[in-house]
Amino acid sequence: MLAVAAKGADLADPLSCLSVGPWPEPAVPDGWTTVTVRAAALNQHDLWTLRGVGPPHQRLPVVLGSDAAGLDEDGNEVIVHAVVGDPAAGRGDETLDPRRTVLGEEHDGTLAQRVAVPRRNLVPKPPGMSFEEAACLPGAWLTAYRMLFDRAALEPGDTVLVQGAGGGVSTALTVLGSAAGFRVWVTGRTEERRRRALRLGAHAVFEPGARLPERVDAVMETVGEATWAHSLRSARPGGRIVVSGATTGAMPPADLAHVFFRQLTIVGSTLGTREQLVELSRFCAAHAIAPLIDRVLPLAEAREGFGALLDGSVFGKVVLVPPA
Known part of the structure; x- marks a missing residue:
């Protein structure tokens, strides 16, 4: 079969x-x-593997990819939950299992014509959603769903700041947050990205580091060092900062005075459970929303998609389609 793999790391x-x-x-x-x-989406996780900054159990060579939609052995349309873990070992949450892994790390991933997964990891594909759209749910969109509806402790009408317009998680946060009735503010490094965030449902957009009209109830942080100081300044007293990534670096100054004086809560978040993936699928169907796709490419042209992900020109998700 045809597959896209990391043969090493550099x-x-x-x-x-x-x-x-x-x-x-x-x-x-x-x-x-x-x-x-039938379709598989790219993630920053795949680039981390190619860079050699994966987890200790990372296997090389390995088929890349953690997100996919396709057909099970009975011909049912399914999406694949990427987390391989034991809910019991994580007190009901497989993402907290100390031994958990993600497809594309210890086990071959989804950027192939076929992938092996635990049976419990299969979730029905939302009706009316294309395979290309559904393939984006298990990674970036599930991450965003958990951040907003589990980790952020938000109420309808609360204000959320999304740091960085254009990435898979940030576009998902914008669409999901708007659909849920939150007031969504987004920062973006270019005027075009800010305009596109508005079209996705953002209520206001700002340049990176801009002074906001008021402090927000929660900040969704995926950027890291480049935006961390702004995130700390932007959260209201008693507010939350939910962190699910650090693409620009993971070691910013902590600035603990901001944290304790304004009693901020900093919360980590990684992917989501199988049950949350089911909830996300139902939420998308109920609100008639779907992931934003930057481009769809044949699996054989994966290098183009990885190049776009690497140079930061992507707005939304890159999806690869294997040959039939």
Whole structure:
């Protein structure tokens, strides 16, 4: 079968380690099944693997990808939950299982014609949503859903600041937050990105680091060092900062005076549970919303998609479609 794999890792030149070509059919352990992939979405996680900054259990070479939609062995349309973990070991939350992994780390991922996954990881595809759109749900959109509806402790009408317009998580936060009745403010590095955020449902947009009209109830932080100081300044007393990524660096000054004096809560968030993926699918169907896709490419042209992800020109998600 055709697959996109990391044959090694190089921090300075990650795309030099990208391989597109034949790959063995997936092995299927007990309790697992095979999904025929109709569409798979790219994530920053895939670039981290190519850079060599994955988790300690990262296997190389490995098929990349954690997000997919396709057909199960009975022909049912499904989306794949990417987290391989035991809910019991995480007190009901598989993302908290100390041994949990994500497809594309310890196990071959979804950027292939077929992928092996635990049976419990299959979720029905939302009716009316394309395979390309559905493939974006298990990663960026599930991350955004958990941030907004689980970790942020928001109420309808609350104000949310989304740092960075254009990424998969930030576009999902904008669409989901607007649909949920939150007041969504977004920062973006270019005027065009800010305009597109408004079209997605943002109520106001700002340049990075801009002084806001008022402090917000919660900040959604995926950027890291470049926006952290602004996030601390922007949260109201008693507000929350929900962190799910640090694409510009993970070691900003903590500025603890801001944290304790204004009694801020800083919350980490990673992906989401299978049950939250089901909730997300139902939410999208109920509100007639779907992921924003920047481009759809054949699996064989994966290098173009990775290049766009690497240079930061993507607005939304890059989706790859394997040959039938």
